[in-house]
Amino acid sequence: MTAVFTGVCVAAGLLFLAAGTAGLLRFPDAATRLHALTKADGLGLGLIVLGLLPQMPGVAAALKLLAIWGLVLLAGATIGPLLARHATEREP
Amino acid sequence: MILDALLALAILALAAWTVWTRDAFAAGIGFVATGLLLALAWVRLGSVDVALTEAAIGAGIGGVLLVNAATHLGTTAEEAPPSPRQNRLIALLCAGFAVAVGTALLTLPDPAPNLVHEAAAALPATGLGNPVTAVLMVWRGLDTLLEAIVVLLAVLGLWALAPEGATRPAPPPREEGPLPLLARVLPPIGVVIALHIVWAGADGPGGKFQGGAILAAMWVLAWMAGLVRAPEVMDRRLAWALVAGPLVFLGVGVAGLVLAGEFLALPAGWAKPVILLIEAPLTLSIAAGLALLLLGPPERAP
Numbered sequence: 001m002t003a004v005f006t007g008v009c010v011a012a013g014l015l016f017l018a019a020g021t022a023g024l025l026r027f028p029d030a031a032t033r034l035h036a037l038t039k040a041d042g043l044g045l046g047l048i049v050l051g052l053l054p055q056m057p058g059v060a061a062a063l064k065l066l067a068i069w070g071l072v073l074l075a076g077a078t079i080g081p082l083l084a085r086h087a088t089e090r091e092p
Numbered sequence: 093m094i095l096d097a098l099l100a101l102a103i104l105a106l107a108a109w110t111v112w113t114r115d116a117f118a119a120g121i122g123f124v125a126t127g128l129l130l131a132l133a134w135v136r137l138g139s140v141d142v143a144l145t146e147a148a149i150g151a152g153i154g155g156v157l158l159v160n161a162a163t164h165l166g167t168t169a170e171e172a173p174p175s176p177r178q179n180r181l182i183a184l185l186c187a188g189f190a191v192a193v194g195t196a197l198l199t200l201p202d203p204a205p206n207l208v209h210e211a212a213a214a215l216p217a218t219g220l221g222n223p224v225t226a227v228l229m230v231w232r233g234l235d236t237l238l239e240a241i242v243v244l245l246a247v248l249g250l251w252a253l254a255p256e257g258a259t260r261p262a263p264p265p266r267e268e269g270p271l272p273l274l275a276r277v278l279p280p281i282g283v284v285i286a287l288h289i290v291w292a293g294a295d296g297p298g299g300k301f302q303g304g305a306i307l308a309a310m311w312v313l314a315w316m317a318g319l320v321r322a323p324e325v326m327d328r329r330l331a332w333a334l335v336a337g338p339l340v341f342l343g344v345g346v347a348g349l350v351l352a353g354e355f356l357a358l359p360a361g362w363a364k365p366v367i368l369l370i371e372a373p374l375t376l377s378i379a380a381g382l383a384l385l386l387l388g389p390p391e392r393a394p
Contacts, residue, residue, distance in 0.1 A: 071281070078274040 002054040009051025016044030030087035038076040045072055096136055103129045120159035127151025140297035141224040144289070148305035153382050156312075160388065219364035221295030228299065229367045233356040237341045239301075240374055243381035244334060251325060253389040261322040261387040264315065275317030282310040290375050294364065300371050304378030311379070312386045325390045330380065337377030341370050 023036025049069045056062040103126060110122030127150045134143035174182065211223050211231070218226045228236045290303035314320045323330045344366060348357035358366050 074274065074277065078270040081270050 006051040006055055009047050013044045013047030013051065016040045016047060020044060031084050034080045034084050034087075038080040042073050042076050045069055099129065099133055099136065103133060116162035116165060117159060120155060120162045123158055124151045124155035127155060141222070141299065144297055144299075144302045148302040152309060153305050153386065156386055160386070164388075217360075217363075219361075220367070222293060222297070224297075225293050225299060225367075229370070230358060230363060233341075233345070233358075237338065237345065237356070240338050240341060240377065243378055243385075244338060247334065247381050247384050250385060250389050254325070255392060257392050258325070258390040259393050260324045260390050261384075262391045263322070264318065267317050272317040272319065275314045275319050279310040279314060282306055282313075286310070286379075290371060293371075294367070300375040300378055304375045305382055307375070307379035308382035308386065311383045315383075315387065322387055333376055333380040334384075335377065337370075337374030340373045344370055 017040065020037050020040025023040065024033050027033045027036055046069055049065050052065060053062050056065065106122060106126045106129060110119050110126055113119050113122060127146055131143040131147040131151065134140070134146055211227065214231075215221075215223055215226055218230050220226045220230070286303040286306035288303075289298040289306065290300050291298075293299035293303070311320070315322060344358075345356040348359070349355045351357075352359050
């Protein structure tokens, strides 16, 4: 049962990561590309972490996974606007 | 196996792109990405210590230094490109270097000479669990001492670029929005992780260089967000923070000469506490040195 849950969640997460990468490659300008990348990656990684949680040997390991997801979300949410502003200053 | 092959291909492709691209800023970013993939490759090879160092020092500090330098230089397009003859010479020298390194690697005797068994056999005597730390602190302490001093020399070299009357590095451009928030939220987490990595280095992957790099990054983050001011270069406390590590290390080395009969020799049974005594100030000195390198040369007060 947990194996099915893990499989579904990780597959869905990979789908979001692939969609985010497609957006990064195909969208027309920096703002939309960053939007696709940070949002889809945050969600994709979150789904992968969620799927892996039942496979962890203990609560400490599960909390570490969640901490990684939180840190990546924090980094994405900070870097996205910074890069967007840099890009708009470069090409007004 | 397929994943490893893809990883190796990605590293080569990214490295080639980094060399080929004309934009110095983009090349700096490419260097960081290559370094992170290299760190993954080291993890796959089972060398987590090297992976941590590559990620923290190589990709992290080194990458920021390169990007910093690129923004100061402007893009390479403004400069006259090297002449065809210079290009040929550069290509020839680089290719010659690659051939020399490749030949050296391929002509190693099989099995390659190594001291793994001797190191594993002698590990219990050190009281450490991580053979990499044992090599760095017990058997090749002199190399580690010189590495710590190299960081200090690099800071002195950077400061030598300062104009007359310079007091401290120029403050960063004023930042609002997400960066100050990150600079308030991240450092408490980062400091705990950095100290954990230094402490864990005795028995597992980690160590003072990696931990010191994370500490330096946390401080530089707060500085970039305008939360802390850069120290004045003549500040006594800064000078002590910079030399504390090498000084204690040298002191222990001289004490080893007296007590154990050899420079940097650790008295039997005391290896672990003495190593902790060295590593604590050394972490501080490495963090201070790396942070100052990231801040750039001091400038005159406006």
